[in-house]
Amino acid sequence: MxxxxxxxxxxxxxxxxxxxxxxxxxxxxxxxxxxxxxxxxxxxxxxxxxxxxxxxxxxxxxxxxxxxxxxxxxxxxxxxxxxxxxxxxxxxxxxxxxxxxxxxxxxxxxxxxxxxxxxxxxxAAPAPAAAPAAPAEGFPGNAGVMIIDTPVRAGQRIYARGCDLIITAVVNNGAEIIADGSIHVYNTLNGRALAGASGNAEARIFAMTMSPELVSIAGVYRTFEDGFPAEYARSPAQIRLVGDRIDILSVNSANRA
Known part of the structure; x- marks a missing residue:
């Protein structure tokens, strides 16, 4: 039939x-x-x-x-x-x-x-019209975090609703990762990263190696058409919001851009 x-x-x-x-x-x-x-x-x-x-x-x-x-x-x-x-x-x-x-x-x-x-x-930074649920590889580590253990490919979008997002693999160019909380990438961050998507200005973005196209925290964004600042590109760095300014800092020092 x-x-x-x-x-x-x-x-x-x-x-x-x-x-x-x-x-x-x-x-x-x-x-x-x-x-x-x-x-x-x-x-x-x-x-x-x-x-x-x-x-x-x-x-x-x-x-x-x-x-x-x-x-x-x-x-x-x-x-x-x-x-x-x-x-x-x-x-x-x-x-x-x-x-x-x-x-x-x-x-x-x-x-x-x-x-x-x-x-x-x-x-706010450009966001997808519809962000699909996390792929099968993603799973909630606890009530406050979503964990992704596989690479995020070009064209793929991940949204951690109401929690932090932890990614242990590379985020490729053309990918988009979004979290209502903070974003932690224990690898190379390319593509777009949008933290504090629901308005949390205290959210931050962390990565072992930074090379994003665009970052956003609570709707305030910064693009990197000329490349990510070289002094932060090859070492662990964090991105935070100070007033209406996106700050880049080394994870291990008070230096910022």
Whole structure:
């Protein structure tokens, strides 16, 4: 009998999805356009149609109506794909829904957001539209860590949701590793490494040998088009976030770049 007779028309399963966060401190499209242009350096494929959550917690109170159609079009111009809005007050809900965006529950009070002074827009490092579960070789060492014992190949993405990520093999160019906690690579780190993906600014990235294309902590990123700093490339190093700056330090000293 044909297999198709037993196949369900649709199945719904839990999937891990990673999205870019676009944190707005202004709704001025000209200012946002200028900030994104500077951020991407004119590179048309800087973002790759990444799913994007627009965070409006940092918008000043009483800043007036938001041109949702204009902001959506602007983000799409830079190949960001808006799918939801985070931290929106109830007064915005109907208009947001009318533009086909989902609403995420607020995670911090507006007063707290107003106390911060972020840049006009801060986008997290480019993230996959859908990150698959860890491969069969990966397993949770305990409740706070995921361990990968095999090389992470080009095109492969690993996401350690809610925990640290430990990799004992090489991370190849073109691979992407993501963790809500810290990332530890006891080998060579190439490709992209995104720690603190859920906003943990205390997360760090450690590697025995550093040669990444891009690193990110809590949405703040740094790229290495000209290569990783030579003084740190052949020895154990760590990457941490200090304010809005990505710092590189030797694991064994206070030196940094």
């Amino acid at each position: 044909s297999k198709s007779l037993f196949q369900k028309p649709i199945e719904i399963k839990i999937s891990t999805v990673v999205a870019v966060s676009a944190i707005l401190s202004t709704a001025d499209r000209l200012a946002l356009d200028a900030a994104l242009a500077e951020m991407t350096g004119g590179t048309t494929d800087f973002f790759e149609d990444d799913l994007t959550v627009i965070d409006v917690a940092a918008l000043p109170a009483g800043s007036g109506p938001v041109d949702w159609a204009g902001i959506i079009a602007l983000l799409k111009k830079y190949r960001l794909n808006p799918v939801a809005v985070r931290n929106a007050p109830p007064s915005m809900a109907a208009e947001i829904a009318a533009h086909g965006l989902s609403l995420e529950t607020a995670t911090k009070p507006r007063e707290e957001a107003e106390a911060a002074t972020p840049a006009p827009v801060k986008a």
